[in-house]
Amino acid sequence: MILRRPLLSLLTAIAFVLMLGPVAILIGVAFTAGSTLAFPPEGLSLRWFAAALEYRPFIDAFGTSVLVALVSTALALALGVPATLALQRGRIPGRRVVENLFFTPIIVPELVLGLALFQQVMVGLQITALGTLVIGHTVLLLPYTVRVVGASLALADPRLEEAARGLGAGPVRTFLRVTLPVMAPGIASATILAFITSLNNVPLSLLLTGPGVATLPVEMLNYVQSSFDPVVAAVSVVLLVLSVAVAFATERLAGFTKVFGR
C-alpha cells in the first residue's frame, strides 16, 4: 500500500503527526518528574497530577464546569426536543426560517454572543455569573440538540405515528410508545455531544466568568498566564481522557441504531 501510493501515504502521515503529535507531547509532559514543560520528560511521575488536585481553583472550576455542562445540556434538551418535534412533525408557517433561527448561535461568533450576554444579562439583569454561564451555554448547545435529534426524527417514517393512531393509540400513547423510542438514540447522542461541547468551551465562558466562578478551561488559561509548569498539562490530560471517554460512549450509543435494524 505504502509503495503504491507514496504521496498519499506521506500526506496522511504528516496529518497524523500534526494532529496527534502535540497531544502525545502533552501527555508525555504531564507525566514528567521534572519541573519544566520540557519534552522528552525527565523521568516518570504522577506528581503534577497530585499538584493539580491540591490546587483549589482547579477543583472548584472542575465542579463548575461539570455543573454548567449538566444543567445547560438538560435545558438545551428540554427546549430543543419539543422544538424539533414541532419543526419536524408540526405544520408551522415559515418552518425553514424558524429552523435556521435555531442555528444562529453556531454562526454568530461566540465572543459576540458572550459580550451580548455579559452586557445585557449579567450586568443588565443582575444575574449571577453562574446563572449567566448556564444561560449562555444553553443557547450555545441548542443548535446541537435541535439538529441531532432532528436528524433522527427526519430519518424516521412519519407514517409511524399514523400507524399508531390507526391502531387505536391516542396522541399521548403514540408519543410515549412510538415517537419517543424512535428519537431515543438521537437524544442520547445529542446529550453527549452537548455535554462535551459545554465542557470544552472557552470563548463564551471567558466572558461570562465572574469573581470566584470559572470553568476549568478558563481557569487553565488563567493559570498559564501566571505560571508555567506541567500542572496544566496534567489537567489537560484529565480533560482529554474525559472527552475521549464520552466520545467513546457516543460511538457505542450510535451503534445502538443496530438494535433498531436500520
Next chain:
Amino acid sequence: MEPVVRLDRVSHRFGGRDAVAAVSDLDLDVARGRFTTLLGPSGCGKTTTLRMIAGFLRPTSGRILLEGADATSTPPEKRNIGMVFQSYALFPHMTITDNVAFGLRTRRLPGDEVRRRAGEALELVGLSHAAGRKPGELSGGQQQRVALARAVAIRPSVLLLDEPLSNLDARLRVQMRRELLRVQRETGLTAVLVTHDQEEALELSDTMVILNAGRLEQQGDPREVFPRPANRFVAEFLGYDNFPVLPGAGPVTIRPEHVRLLPARAAEGADEAGLDGTVTAVTFQGSHCLVEVDTPAGGDATLRSVHPGDGLRPGDSVRVALPRRHLVALADAAAPAGADR
C-alpha cells in the same frame, strides 16, 4: 345491506378556499366483506379519499359514515380501522410480535388474548417463525406481511391499504397480491385498496372505483367495467388505444388485440366494420408486433393492432376489420382534462 363506509358528497381542498379540490363531491359506498379498489393516476384523489376514511384528513365538506354512524370528526384512534402503508411503517424498536400486538394492547385486552390473537395474525401471513425479530431484519415483502398482520389482528371494521405493494419488485408484487386476496377472503374483512396499477385493481377488486381529478369516473365489477369503459379517460387508463370516429357509429374505442388486419381488398366479416388502411409502423414487442395503420376514419385515424407482424412493412395496404362486439361506444370523443397524467 348497510355499507361499512359511506362517503356523502365528500370534498377535500388542500391549502384553503381557492385551492384546487383534491376530491370533489364524492359519493361512495363500500360494501361489507368485499374488496374495493380506488384506481387512478397520481393526483386523482385516491389517497386523499383513503386518508379521509382513516381520519388522518378532515373533509372540507360532506360526511363520512362508518357502520352507519357519522364519523366525519372522529379521530383515527376511535375509528377501528386497520391501515397498511406503502412504507410498511412498522415500529422499528419493537419485535414483530410487539408490532402485531400493538393495536390489541391499546384495546386493553387481557395478556393471553393479546398473545393468542397476535400469534394467529402472524400465522395467517406465514411469519410465525419471525415473531421475535426486529422489522429491520426482514425483507420488504416480509415487512409488508407483518404490517398486514398488525392491521388484521385488531379485526377492524375496514382494512385500508395505501398502495401496499408499490415498494416491492414486480415478481413479489404479483405474489403478494394473491396473499392479500387470500387473507381478505379468509378473514372476511371489508377492504379498500388504493392503487395506480390497473392490473392489481382488476385482479383484486370485487368493486373497482376509477377516479380522475378528484371525481368518480366509473365504478363496478371489473368484469363489467373492463369491457365497457364509460368514457375516454377510463378507456385510456385501462389500456384501450384506439379512438376512431366511425360513420354511423360515432366515437368508439377498441383494444389493439381485437383489431384484425386483413390483406388489401379482402372482405371483413358481416359482424365487423371495415376500413382501408396503410401501415405506418411495425414495432416488435416479443410475442407479437404492434402495427400502426392510417385509416380514413374520423377522430384518431391511426389504429393500432396486435399482429404476428410477419410480412408487414410500413407502406403496405391492408384492410382493417373491427369486430362490432368489441367496439365500445364512448360518451365523449375528446380526451378529458388530465388524461395525459
